[in-house]
Amino acid sequence: MATITAAMVKDLRESTGAGMMDCKTALTESAGDMQAAQDWLRKKGLSKAAKKAGRVAAEGLIGAVTAGTRGVVVEVNSETDFVARNEQFQGLVKMIAQVALQVGADVEKIKAAKVGGVTIETAIADAIATIGENMTLRRAALLEVGKGVVSSYIHNAVIEGAGKMGVIVALESAGKTDELALLGRQLAMHVAAANPQALDPAGLDPAMVKREKDVLADKYRQQGKPENVIEKIVESGLKTYYKEVCLLEQAFIHDSGKSVAQAVKEAEGKIGAPVKITGFVRYALGEGIDKQESDFAAEVAAASGQKKPPGDNATVS
Numbered sequence: 001m002a003t004i005t006a007a008m009v010k011d012l013r014e015s016t017g018a019g020m021m022d023c024k025t026a027l028t029e030s031a032g033d034m035q036a037a038q039d040w041l042r043k044k045g046l047s048k049a050a051k052k053a054g055r056v057a058a059e060g061l062i063g064a065v066t067a068g069t070r071g072v073v074v075e076v077n078s079e080t081d082f083v084a085r086n087e088q089f090q091g092l093v094k095m096i097a098q099v100a101l102q103v104g105a106d107v108e109k110i111k112a113a114k115v116g117g118v119t120i121e122t123a124i125a126d127a128i129a130t131i132g133e134n135m136t137l138r139r140a141a142l143l144e145v146g147k148g149v150v151s152s153y154i155h156n157a158v159i160e161g162a163g164k165m166g167v168i169v170a171l172e173s174a175g176k177t178d179e180l181a182l183l184g185r186q187l188a189m190h191v192a193a194a195n196p197q198a199l200d201p202a203g204l205d206p207a208m209v210k211r212e213k214d215v216l217a218d219k220y221r222q223q224g225k226p227e228n229v230i231e232k233i234v235e236s237g238l239k240t241y242y243k244e245v246c247l248l249e250q251a252f253i254h255d256s257g258k259s260v261a262q263a264v265k266e267a268e269g270k271i272g273a274p275v276k277i278t279g280f281v282r283y284a285l286g287e288g289i290d291k292q293e294s295d296f297a298a299e300v301a302a303a304s305g306q307k308k309p310p311g312d313n314a315t316v317s
Contacts, residue, residue, distance in 0.1 A: 002032030016041050039211070043219045060084055060135070062166035062283045063097035064152040071150030071168040072100040073283050074110075074140040079133045084158055089135070092127050093162050096120055096137060105142040141281040143170040148275075149177060151184025155192045167191045169280045175273030183267045183275070186254055191282050196247035199277060204245065212241050247280065 004027045012023040012034060018041045026044075030036035060077040061084050076093045083089045099113045099120055111121040118126075120137070128135055143150050148171045157163035167188040173180050198204045216237040220230045243249045248261040255263060264275050 002027075004028055004032060008032065008034070012037055012041075039215050042215050043222060060285060061090065061093045061158060061162045062154070062164065062285055063093040063162040064154055064166040064168055065094075065097040065101050065161055066150045066152045066168065067101060069146065069148060069150060070101060070142070070144045071152055071170070072097055072105065072140060072142045073152070073166045073168050073281050074100050075138045075283050075285065076135060077138050077286065077289075078131075078135050083131060083133050083135070086131055088127055088131060090159050090162060092123060092135075094159075095123065096140075097161065100140045100142065105140040107137055107140055110140060111137060139283070141168070141283070143168050143279050143281060145170050145172045145278055147174050148172040148278075149180045149184050151181055151188050153185055153188035153192055164285045165192055165283065167280065167282045170278045171275055172278050173271060173273050173275040175268070175271035175275065179267070179271045180275065183264070183271065187260070187264075187277065187280070190250070190253045190260065191247065191280050193253050194247075194250050195282060196250055196280070197245040198247070199279070200246050200248050201242050204242075209238070212238065247277065 004024060008027055009020060009023045013020060016038055026037040026040040030040055059081045062075050064073040074097050076096060095115060100110050103109050103113045113120055124135055150168055150170045153167045154163040155165040169184050169188045171180055171184050213234055216234045217230055220233055250260050252258050252260050252263040268275050
C-alpha cells in the first residue's frame, strides 16, 4: 500500500479545493496517484476545480518580441529570482528573443546563432561565469502569418518585453494593421488570464477529452442514472468544458457577455476585413518544473561546519 504523506494531501487540497479528509481518502483509494485522486474527488462531486497539478518552481524571465507578421516568446531560466533583476541577465533574455525572431524557435539553432561574433551559447556561458548562477534557454515558440499581425503581452513585466508570463497571438487579416494590433493585444491579455488549452474543440488533446467524458460519465453512473440519460448529460457537460478551455468559446475577459469568437467578429467592423486567429502561445515562468525544497537550517549549519540544531526543521522552497 502506498504511503500517503501530509505533503501529498496538501498538494491535492490546493489543486482541487476539497477537504483534508476527502483528499486523504482519495489518495488512499488511488494508491497515491495524484491524477487518479483528482478524478476520484470529481466523480464524488467533492472537487471544486480540476486545477493542473505541479508547482511552478524555476526562476528567470519570459521574453517576447514581435515584428509585424512574426513574433516569438522564449523562456530563460535561472536559479534564483535575484538574477531576473540583474541587468546583464535581462539584456541576455532580450537578445535571445531577438535572435529567435530571426532564426526560429529551435533551441539548438538559437544557441548556435551569432551576435557580434559570439554565439548565444557562449553569451549564456559568459553570463553564468559573471553572475555566478546556472542559466538555461529552456524553450521558444514562433508564430507567423502571411497577412496580419502577431501581437504580444507580458504579464508582471520586469522590463519592457520580459516578465513572469508572456503571450503571443497570431491574427490573419487584410484589414487595418493598427486596429488589428489592438485586438491582438486584447486577445493576448485574455490568453494570459484565461489560459485556454486550445483554439477550439478540434485542437484539444483527445486524451484530455476522453478523460473528461469518463469522469462525467462515472460521476453520474454512481448516482444511479440510466445510460441513455448519462450520454446526454455528458454531451452537455462537454459543451461547458469547451467553454472553459477553448479560446474561441471562452467568455471574453474584456466583455464577459460575449465569447471570444463573437468579440473577434464584432471587431471586424473596425478592422475592415475578416479576422482569423491562427494560433497562440502562453508561457508561464517555470510551469511544469518541480522546485526542489532545501533544508535551510541544514545548509547554514553545513556552511559553518556545525550540526543542524535539534528540532529545527525549517525549510525554504
